[in-house]
Amino acid sequence: MMDPEKYNILAGKLSWDKEKPKILIASTVVPESVLELLKSKCELILIKKESKNHILSKVQGVHGIFWATKTHLDEEIIDAAGLNLTTVCTMSAGYDHIDTKTLKLKGIKFANTPGVLNAAVADTAVLLALAASRRLHEGREDIESGNWKTGLQPRLGVDISGSTVGIIGLGEIGQAIAKRLVPFEVSQFLYTGHTEKPEAKSLKAKLVNLETLNKEADFIFISCPLNNETKGMINKDFFGKVKKAAVLVNIARGDIVEQQDLIEALKSGKIFAAGLDVMTPEPLPSDSELLKLSNVVLTPHIGSATKKTREQMAELTAHNMLRGLGGENMITPVNL
Ligand SMILES: O=C(O)C(=O)CO
DSSP, X not given: OOOTTTTTOOTTTOOOSXXXXXXXXXXXXXXXXXXXXXXXXXXXXXXXXXXXXXXXXXXXXXXXXXXXXXXXXXXXXXXXXOTXXXXXXXXXXXXTTBOHHHHHHHTOEEEOXXXXXXXHHHHXXXXXXXXXXXXXHHHHHXXXXXXXXXXXXXXXXXXXXXXXXXEEXXXXXXXXXXXXXXXXXXXXXXXXXXSOOTTXXXXXXXXXOHHHHHHHOSEEEEOSOOSTTTTTOBSXXXXXHSOTTOEEEEOSOGGGBOHHXXXXXXXXXXXXXXXXXXXXXXXXXXXXXXXXXXXXXXXXXXXXXXXXXXXXXXXXXXXXXXXXXXTSOOSSBOOO
């Protein structure tokens, strides 16, 4: 349910001098309650097809872009919007699909939706870690193919209890993953990052470099943003040093991992298993080699896909948009 007071929004007070501002909403996933709120203040231009040409044909003259698609919001679309455009809000935490350089150059305000999805994404990470380490996919295959052996199961998994968990990027999502794993009796948490995180103290997590995490972690969680520094960071070199019984979980972005190198590592037994919510490309083609591997558990980028979380993301995006258009401080702006 929408709570107009939640963000202390100027919902009632917001008014425009002349006509209502126009917002392009590139989404079919925005809840009706959020559309209603926006409709009361703005003229909405709804994009029902995710095709770039369709978006280009609708975007001209808009004041705001509410972006809830993984389509690249690139310079061409931003240019096509024209000079009215003041505010872009993405209904996502990550914004590697947004041309922030062009937004900055043009002085366009930008906001994302951090925070509200931490729990859902961290839950997905734990789901994948357990599923991959306990060979969920292979077990299912055994049942389906009639290969379920009687007696004690020979397909042995690896334990989280007593393990060393490495978290690449101890931001809010990384911390939420670690907090969920504490009751699993993890032996120690390692994390990588540029600086020590104050929150790491209560988790007794130790800041290490990627090389140390690579060599020591039994479970490796990727929870950092995709950028020039992290693109392709988990590659052949990494898999050359990883523990044979290690489990890799990626809930961040597919491009942080060199996917072909991961496939080779999974096939050759350099790594035990992987649980991936993100991959390259998305959607993954149905003939991808990843789908042929038994030691991989895949989910189709469902990290934030719960009803409550998506409603909260949409609400936050809407409130950012109204504030941005109204010249107020946005709730979760990105400093470009
Ligand atoms: O919001 C995001 O960036 C996500 O990818 C959620 O899974």
